[in-house]
Amino acid sequence: MTETLGGFSWLLHLLDIMLVSVLIYHFLLLLRGGGMALRLLLWLAVAFLVYLGASFIGLESLGWLLDNFFSVSLLIVAIIFQHDIRRALVSLSRDRDRQLSREDDTSELIDELVTAVDSLSARQIGALIVLERGMSLDNFLAVGTDIDAKVTSELITSIFLPYSPIHDGAVIIQGGKLTKAGCFLPLSQNHELGKSLGTRHRAAIGLTEIVDAVVIIVSEETGRIAIAGNGKIHEDIPLATIRKELKRHLTSRRAL
Numbered sequence: 516m517t518e519t520l521g522g523f524s525w526l527l528h529l530l531d532i533m534l535v536s537v538l539i540y541h542f543l544l545l546l547r548g549g550g551m552a553l554r555l556l557l558w559l560a561v562a563f564l565v566y567l568g569a570s571f572i573g574l575e576s577l578g579w580l581l582d583n584f585f586s587v588s589l590l591i592v593a594i595i596f597q598h599d600i601r602r603a604l605v606s607l608s609r610d611r612d613r614q615l616s617r618e619d620d621t622s623e624l625i626d627e628l629v630t631a632v633d634s635l636s637a638r639q640i641g642a643l644i645v646l647e648r649g650m651s652l653d654n655f656l657a658v659g660t661d662i663d664a665k666v667t668s669e670l671i672t673s674i675f676l677p678y679s680p681i682h683d684g685a686v687i688i689q690g691g692k693l694t695k696a697g698c699f700l701p702l703s704q705n706h707e708l709g710k711s712l713g714t715r716h717r718a719a720i721g722l723t724e725i726v727d728a729v730v731i732i733v734s735e736e737t738g739r740i741a742i743a744g745n746g747k748i749h750e751d752i753p754l755a756t757i758r759k760e761l762k763r764h765l766t767s768r769r770a771l
C-alpha cells in the first residue's frame with residue numbers, strides 16, 4: 516500500500532503527524548474531563564480502528580504509537596478504574612449473614628443512632644459512624660479497638676467524648692452490633708470535593724467510594740450532621756431526614 520502511494524509519501528508523513536497530534540490532544544482532554552468510563556471505552560474502540568487503518572495504509576509513526584499504547588492500555592485502564600476495580604473486589608466478600616434480620620431490630624438501631632447523633636451534634640462532639648450494608652467492612656478493621664456490643668446511644672456518645680481514649684477515628688456497626696472503635700478509613704482522593712471538607716468528612720466519602728456502607732458524620736467544628744453513601748456526602752441534614760435516610764439505606768440491599 517505504501518508503495519502504491521509512493522508519490523504521496525510526504526502527504527502520508529504529514530497525515531501521520533497530524534493524526535498523532537490529534538490523538539495526543541484528545542487523550543489529554545479525556546484525562547481532564549468527566550464521564551471517564553464511557554469515553555475511555557469509546558476512545559479505545561476508535562484508537563483500535565485508527566490502528567487498523569494506519570497499519571493498512573502504512574502510517575508508521577501512528578502505527579508505532581498505537582502499538583505501544585495498546586501494550587500499556589491495560590495498565591492505564593487499571594489505574595483509571597482503580598476505585599471501581601477495588602469496589603468490585605471488595606464486593607466479592609459480601610457477608611449477608613450479618614444483615615439485620617428483623618424490621619424491629621432496624622428501627623431500634625435507627626432510634627439509638629438518631630438519639631446519639633442528636634446529643635453529639637448539640638454538644639459539638641465530632642463523630643464518625645459507619646454502618647455496614649451488603650459489602651463486608653472486615654478489610655478496614657485492622658486498626659481499631661474491639662468492642663462487640665449492642666448499639667446504644669450511650670455507648671456511641673461515650674466513645675466520642677473528647678477524653679475517651681478511643682474517640683479518634685470511626686466506629687463500625689455490623690449487623691446491629693458496634694464491633695470496633697477507633698478505625699481508620701481511607702481518605703477520598705476526589706479532587707472535586709470542596710476545600711472546606713476536612714479529613715473526617717473525606718474519610719467518610721473515601722470509604723463509601725469503595726464499599727456500599729453508609730456513614731454518619733457529626734462535625735466537631737459546627738455540630739452539623741452529614742451522611743455519606745456511594746462516594747457522595749449530604750451535609751447539614753435535619754434529624755428527621757437522617758432517620759428517613761437510614762431507614763432507606765438499611766432496608767435496601769442496592770448501593771445508594
Ligand SMILES: Nc1ncnc2c1ncn2[C@@H]1O[C@H](COP(=O)(O)OP(=O)(O)OP(=O)(O)O)[C@@H](O)[C@H]1O
Nearest residue numbers: 641683684685699700713714715716718734735736
Ligand atoms: N482517615 C480517617 N479515618 C477515621 N477518622 C479520621 C480519619 N481522618 C480523620 N479522622 C477523624 O477526624 C478528626 C479530624 O477531623 P478534621 O477536623 O480534620 O476533619 P473535618 O472533616 O474538618 O471534621 P470537623 O468538622 O469535625 O472538624 C480526627 O481527629 C479523627 O478523629
